[in-house]
Amino acid sequence: MITRRRLLMGGAATAAVSAAGVAMPWGFGSISSHARIIGAAPLAIPPLLKGNLKNGVRTFDLTLKQGQSTFLPGYTTSTLGINGPYLGPTLHFTNGEKVRLNVKNTIGETTTIHWHGLHVPAIADGGPHQVIGHGETWSPSFTVKQQAGLFWYHPHLLHKTGLHAYLGMAGGIRVENAETDALPLPKTYGVDDLPVVLQDKRFNSDGSLQYGNSMHDLMMGMKGDVLLVNGGVAPIFKATTAKLRLRLLNGSNARTYNLGFKDNRSFDIIAGDGSLLPAPVKAGRAVIAPGERVEIVVDVKSAEPAELVTYPYESVGAMGRGMGRGMMGRGMMGRMMGMMGDDGRRFEVLRIEPGEKLAPSPRVPDELLTLPALNARDAVRTRRFELDMGMGPMMMMGRSGFTINGKTMDMSRIDARVKLGTTEIWEIANLSPMMHPFHIHDIQFRILDRNGRPPAPYESGLKDTVQVNSGEVVRVIAKFEDYADPKWPYMFHCHILEHEDAGMMGQFTVEA
Ligand SMILES: [Cu+2]
Missing domain, CATH: 2.60.40.420 (Cupredoxins -  blue copper proteins)
Structure with missing residues (x-):
């Protein structure tokens, strides 16, 4: 007991x-x-x-x-x-x-x-x-x-x-x-439309889940060495249709996955976090950070198994930036840098075993969803959010260095008050040496640009969580509508849950 x-x-x-x-x-x-x-x-x-x-x-x-x-x-x-x-x-x-x-x-x-x-x-x-x-x-x-x-x-x-x-x-x-x-996409739950929840875990020798409090687990987030997929290890799905839609959810605390098939077959990315994409995007890999969702449609061939696996993940920009602000000496920096992107773990995610005879699936339509054109001029203001991890003296004194605009989370402080019915640009700047998936409650936003460049087609739909790589400035735009409440705030935070818990979170209200 x-x-x-x-x-x-x-x-x-x-x-x-x-x-x-x-x-x-x-x-x-x-x-x-x-x-x-x-x-x-x-x-x-x-x-x-x-x-x-x-x-x-x-x-x-x-x-x-x-x-x-x-x-x-x-x-x-x-x-x-x-x-x-x-x-x-x-x-x-x-x-x-x-x-x-x-x-x-x-x-x-x-x-x-x-x-x-x-x-x-x-x-x-x-x-x-x-x-x-x-x-x-x-x-x-x-x-x-x-x-x-x-x-x-x-x-x-x-x-x-x-x-x-x-x-x-x-x-x-x-x-x-x-x-x-009305779109002819696979949508029969559990048959050709599959939920795929990814979570990595570590286990103690008695089989209990290990949740570490080590400095490493705090800094990098809690990463495991066993991948659970809907609660199972490397499960098998017996396909009965020519196409499968995988609705991938990264429910991990901290690990980002670079997903692809073992035989490098391509697939269609059809949706991101909050909507279908304007059009399917052919890809061989899909990178999914904690909190994010990606939907793919993949072709399977009669009696030919296909394996979804993880490939090395390198967070863009992490290696090239040099010293993070507030970091300790070069030795520690070097060690940290080596751990920023990938710890070398590779996982078998899902083995698809198609039967001999597969029911036909319609082809993925060329157009999926019409979203309004982005216009930065719609915004009444731009707010800047600077993400940082002070790993030096702050941490040594036992204080969290996980900050947004230099502050750790305080439930009694409202960090931003947004006027109901207005459109804003939020500019998220990552001053730290590792990627942070930034999540905003209440809204579904669009990505305007990354360091001034337009977002990749696979992230051009509605989003609520965005990967902000080291040294990057990502601008997102959204309208804050329908619900005003001067008292109760919404959150914005890093979705690496150990970072969130350590203070990389803030609060905003929407007010009439
Ligand atoms: Cu983070």
Whole structure:
């Protein structure tokens, strides 16, 4: 029997030791045998929850709970989940519909649940101000105002987001929209349209999840050596159709993945965080940072297995910038630099095993979504947000160096007040030596430019999280509409959860 104290303290107090054969990554040492044993398991498809429609409101019941999961053969792992022991159901929303979410917390301590990417009133957002005590039920309701896409929900408690998300509380939200429903894209859930949630974990020798508090885990974010895909290791999907749509969600605390197929086949990137792209983008790789979503459509051939794997990821600009501000001497800098992009872990993500006979799939349309032309002149103002990691004296004194505009998160401070109904440009400047995925609540924005250059076609749709590479200035533009509240703020923050928890977060209100 694992007490809740034990579960929640978990690996936090445990030294960063991986027992041989337990937590070694796929392809390295003895875990390869483990991975193959588990790798025979089918891809788990979370249940699709459609809610109960009553008096025009679609109601979803979510219970946050403790659970026991088996990730490694022969080991039981204490986890947190939603309506189950690990992860949660996929919620099915339709644009324009009013929804209510009854979120009951039974995990033994306070947490929150945030609707990542959804445009909702600040009080319904589920950020650090909307705490749900143990035994309590929080019931926000709002009207769904989104493009079709994959959104998600996860905890957002101040200083605990990393741990609570890591233990397993997360789920997808599929929004359907009449405008995009008509497109001939694969959309049968679990058949040709698959949720793929990526999360890397580390395990203690007793099979418990390890959540480190080492300086390295704080600086680089918590990275694991086992990749869970919908809660399984290197799962298999038996394809029955000629095309598959993979809705990839990076639900990891800190790791960015450079995804591609082992045989380097190309695929169509059709969607980013908050909408379809204007047009499909042919690619052989898709880089997805924590918090981001990418949807791809890939062709499969009868009886020919295809493996989705990770390739080396180099964050652009990290190596070329030289000394970060506030950094210590060159020796430490050199060591840090070596770790900024990639720690050398390679993962098997998903093995697709097509049957002999595949149902035909329509070709991906040449045009997917019409978005208005971007015009920087629509903005009434530009705000600048400087991301930094002071790794020198600040850290030595035990103070967090993870700052935005030189400040760490303070729940009693509003960092920006936006006027309702106006369009703003937010200029995000990364002064630190590593990439930070910057997430803004409330809005879906468009990327204007990166260091003055237009964004790549694959990031030209609606976004809520953007990779800001070392030394880069990324400008995004959005209109802040519908919901004003002078009291309750929305958050903006780095989606490397250890950075967020250490203070790389701020608050803004939208005011009439
Ligand atoms: Cu960060």
